[in-house]
Amino acid sequence: MPKAIWNDEVIAESDDTVVLEGNVYFPRASLREDVLVESATHTVCPWKGKASYYTLQFDGHTTPDAVWYYPSPKPDAAAVRDRVAFWKDVKVEA
Template sequence: MPKAVWNDLIIAESDDTIVVEGNHYFPRSALRNDLITESGTHTFCPWKGTASYYTLEHDGRTSPDAVWYYPEPKPEAEMVRDRVAFWKDVTVVD
């Protein structure tokens, strides 16, 4: 089962991930709410739309914008709705 790991913590785990452009997208419900805060960062993907971000925080450590999601994906990217993906110092393992 795929897991997203940050600083030896499992921050998301699900057997219902999809891979888009090499990134595992986990159901939003699989992400631990106690480790995230909303970020003001937004980026734009021409085919998926505008991404929003969460910052990870735990035990004095932070990873700004390490989690992203598309709150209103474009129609061709509907498969990522209500899902999150990770980068920076988050590792996805099977």
């Protein structure tokens, strides 16, 4: 089962993932709430839309903007609606 690991902690795990542009998108519901802090960061993808971010914070560790998601993806990117992806210090294992 695919899982996202940050600081030796599993922060998301699901058999229902979507791979898009080499990134594994997990269902938002599979992501642990206790490690998330809203971020003010936003970026724009020309075909997916506006991305929002979460910072990971837990047990004295912080990784800014390590989780991204598309709150209102464009129609061509509908597969990532209600999903999150990871980068920076997060390792995704299949």
